[in-house]
Amino acid sequence: KQEVTQIPAALSVPEGENLVLNCSFTDSAIYNLQWFRQDPGKGLTSLLLIQSSQREQTSGRLNASLDKSSGRSTLYIAASQPGDSATYLCAVHNTNAGKSTFGDGTTLTVKP
Amino acid sequence: EPEVTQTPSHQVTQMGQEVILRCVPISNHLYFYWYRQILGQKVEFLVSFYNNEISEKSEIFDDQFSVERPDGSNFTLKIRSTKLEDSAMYFCASRPGYEQYFGPGTRLTVT
Numbered sequence: 001k002q003e004v005t006q007i008p009a010a011l012s013v014p015e016g017e018n019l020v021l022n023c024s025f026t027d028s029a030i031y032n033l034q035w036f037r038q039d040p041g042k043g044l045t046s047l048l049l050i051q052s053s054q055r056e057q058t059s060g061r062l063n064a065s066l067d068k069s070s071g072r073s074t075l076y077i078a079a080s081q082p083g084d085s086a087t088y089l090c091a092v093h094n095t096n097a098g099k100s101t102f103g104d105g106t107t108l109t110v111k112p
Numbered sequence: 113e114p115e116v117t118q119t120p121s122h123q124v125t126q127m128g129q130e131v132i133l134r135c136v137p138i139s140n141h142l143y144f145y146w147y148r149q150i151l152g153q154k155v156e157f158l159v160s161f162y163n164n165e166i167s168e169k170s171e172i173f174d175d176q177f178s179v180e181r182p183d184g185s186n187f188t189l190k191i192r193s194t195k196l197e198d199s200a201m202y203f204c205a206s207r208p209g210y211e212q213y214f215g216p217g218t219r220l221t222v223t
Contacts, residue, residue, distance in 0.1 A: 032210055043203060044155070044214040051210065089155065093212075097143055098168030100212070102155040 002027045004092050006103035013080055014111050021075040021106045023090030028068045031096055035064050035075050036089040038105065044089065047075070080110045114138045116215035118204050124221045128193050133218045135187045135204030144187045145205040145212065146179065148172070155203070161187065194222045 003026045013019055023033070032051045036044040048057045048064040050073065056065040063076040077084060087105040094101065117136045125131050137144050146158040159179055160167040166179065178190045187206075191198055199222045204215045 034212060036214075043216040044205075046211055046213060049211045091155070091212075093210075095168070097162045098160050099157045099170065100145070100147075101157065104154055 002030075002092055002094055002099075002101040004090060004101050004103040006088075006090055006106050008106060009104065010107045010109075012109040012111065015080060015082060017080050017110075018076070018078050019080055019108070021077070021088050021090075021108070023073040023075070023103055025071045025073075025092045025101070027094070028071050029094070030068065031093045033064075033066055033073050034091045034093065034100075035062075035073075036091060038087045038089055040087075047088075077108075080108075082110050082112050084108060084110050116204055116206055116213050118202075118215040118218050120218060121216070122219045122221070124223065125194055127196060127222055131191050131194055131220065133189045133191075133202050133204075133220070135189070135206075135215055136185055137187055137204065137206030138208070138213060139185070141206035141208045141213070143167075143207045143212075144179075144181070145207075146189045147203045147205065147214075148200040149203065149217075150200045158189070191220075194220075196222050198222050 005024050007022045034049045035047040050066040061078040066073045087107045089105045090103040092101045119134045144161040149155045159169040159173045176192045180188050201217045203217045205212045
């Protein structure tokens, strides 16, 4: 059974800092991994998706890496801004058309 | 930019009643999903749907739950006899290739 863990559970940083969010998963036989952002009371916004054959993906100030063999992914946020404050979720898609397993999320607060 | 839409945004129902949650996926997407998130807890997979049939379902998705794609645009989740523990945010998602796109959710409150 796939289990996904995200560390830390919460993080508070001053504006402008670079930061790393961590995601680990127990079963390395994944199809792909997706990072989401969730604002309070809202839906999930896709940030980055990494295929199982890829090592990293970049979008603007965000960079996600994947190390399947060690069961780890990281989300790097450069030059953080108050608007980045949200909960960041990691989701492992185990098969093409089937189940996805989510972590508990990391709640990020960026202080002006 | 096309979005996944869900209706209603909030549904209040009494225990034992049937509810239908509606989703309109993005038009050219082929894979459809339902998830739920109980307040303060993880997002949990319920069911995936492809080519007009269920691809995979979780242990949560028991006989009380069903999904349907009644026409070319809608994707519904039916809960036949709601329980208090069904109170949660229900999210629909769809994807064309690999990346899942989520709707804003329906908050279901069972009293």
